Amino acid sequence: MHVIVLGAGIAGSLIAQKLARATSYQITVVDQADGPATQTSDHQLALVHPQVSKKSTKLQRFTQIANRIVWQNFQPSIRYAGVYQPILKEDWVNCETLSELILTLGFNLSEIEPLESKAALEKLNINRPGLWFNTSGIYDLKKLSTQAIETLTHHEIIWGEKVIRIQKNNDLWQLYNNKNEKICEGDALVLASNYQTKELLASIEVELPLRPVRGQLSRFIIPKESYVGKHLPWSATRGDGYCSPAKEWDPENWLWEVGSSYDEDIDVLMPSKESASANQKKGFALLGIAERPEYNFLEQSNFVGIRSASKDRLPLIGPVNGQSGLFLATAYGSRGLIWATLGAELINAYLATFFAGTDFLAAGFLTAGFAGEDLTTLEVELSSAVSPSRFFAGALGARTSNSKPTFPSGFKER
Numbered sequence: 001m002h003v004i005v006l007g008a009g010i011a012g013s014l015i016a017q018k019l020a021r022a023t024s025y026q027i028t029v030v031d032q033a034d035g036p037a038t039q040t041s042d043h044q045l046a047l048v049h050p051q052v053s054k055k056s057t058k059l060q061r062f063t064q065i066a067n068r069i070v071w072q073n074f075q076p077s078i079r080y081a082g083v084y085q086p087i088l089k090e091d092w093v094n095c096e097t098l099s100e101l102i103l104t105l106g107f108n109l110s111e112i113e114p115l116e117s118k119a120a121l122e123k124l125n126i127n128r129p130g131l132w133f134n135t136s137g138i139y140d141l142k143k144l145s146t147q148a149i150e151t152l153t154h155h156e157i158i159w160g161e162k163v164i165r166i167q168k169n170n171d172l173w174q175l176y177n178n179k180n181e182k183i184c185e186g187d188a189l190v191l192a193s194n195y196q197t198k199e200l201l202a203s204i205e206v207e208l209p210l211r212p213v214r215g216q217l218s219r220f221i222i223p224k225e226s227y228v229g230k231h232l233p234w235s236a237t238r239g240d241g242y243c244s245p246a247k248e249w250d251p252e253n254w255l256w257e258v259g260s261s262y263d264e265d266i267d268v269l270m271p272s273k274e275s276a277s278a279n280q281k282k283g284f285a286l287l288g289i290a291e292r293p294e295y296n297f298l299e300q301s302n303f304v305g306i307r308s309a310s311k312d313r314l315p316l317i318g319p320v321n322g323q324s325g326l327f328l329a330t331a332y333g334s335r336g337l338i339w340a341t342l343g344a345e346l347i348n349a350y351l352a353t354f355f356a357g358t359d360f361l362a363a364g365f366l367t368a369g370f371a372g373e374d375l376t377t378l379e380v381e382l383s384s385a386v387s388p389s390r391f392f393a394g395a396l397g398a399r400t401s402n403s404k405p406t407f408p409s410g411f412k413e414r
Contacts, residue, residue: 035159039306041336044141049133113134188325189327198210213307215261221254241283311391316388
């Protein structure tokens with residue numbers, strides 16, 4: 001059972017690592033670069049935290065379980081542990097009420113803790129009330145991708161080959177380069193190639209509703225003795241954007257990283273002054289400091305990545321209708337590690353189903369390591385929410401126009 005994974009960013013590398021743990025697969029990873037995570041996943045500041053809202057939502061549950069898996073699997077590789085989310089004074093209630101809400105949403109107070117302004121100032125140097133995400137943090141995507149690829153010691157990795165088209169021939173998926181040379185072929189193909197996925201599907205006359213989203217992260221040099229320098233946070237902080245904790249640049253200055261822009265339908269990798277200025281405004285807002293001309297930051301550098309997003313901003317993870325053995329893992333947007341973690345579990349479950357020759361997606365692909373939790377309903381909701389067939393249904397002459405996957409009879413949806 002030969003599986004090709006196209007793309008060695010965080011999406012493809014975690015999928016390949018997951019599949020490698022099942023001894024029944026032979027895996028080939030293909031990437032146009034000379035190593036893993038050279039484009040959007042070449043990112044050392046990936047913020048990971050669960051979404052929290054006043055009522056339990058599917059997205060909150062997806063990000064909640066994904067954050068737990070990330071914390072469980074990748075905690076040794078975390079760059080900055082803990083994330084703080086300030087709450088506007090007009091929206092703040094009190095710690096007791098928020099603690100009750102956190103418990104109602106299925107979290108525990110070791111995961112998320114409400115902080116009054118005084119406690120936040122003492123703990124984080126932020127004089128604003130909010131939520132402290134104790135089991136969240138900032139991760140290095142390139143490091144995680146590299147570590148995942150390094151586990152593929154008995155599998156094939158093809159670097160430096162840009163795939164320009166795919167085709168199916170004699171029940172095998174084949175990849176071709178710009179010289180019309182066949183790179184490799186396999187029983188199943190997983191497209192984890194970010195925005196390039198749209199072009200590759202076009203080569204088999206499948207239209208994918210995918211759009212580029214440019215993201216810019218800005219690094220600023222800030223004097224330690226300046227007003228802003230004295231009020232920089234000691235932890236990762238999120239709100240409208242996010243920032244890292246202050247890091248020493250030299251004896252007189254801090255290096256502070258703030259991001260990121262979400263520029264839809266733009267695929268230009270060059271840094272933008274407008275985006276840097278917008279990131280500076282995000283920084284002031286996160287600190288709760290009124291913007292002043294004398295507080296201008298000195299830019300040190302910028303990181304730019306092109307993400308991909310679907311119409312509804314949810315990813316596309318699963319099989320393509322009417323294209324047996326073809327799977328997508330793309331459109332992760334700004335939640336790369338969250339969706340990469342869930343995507344690896346989901347693609348592994350779909351491939352097991354595919355090679356077993358059944359339409360049933362087996363339960364249990366999210367339950368490993370979470371004894372005592374019944375996640376079967378969440379698995380149904382996740383598979384349905386991110387299924388590519390929600391856009392492809394009926395358009396490709398598939399066996400069914402239902403956008404939801406088929407589950408065993410034991411599964412029941414709310």
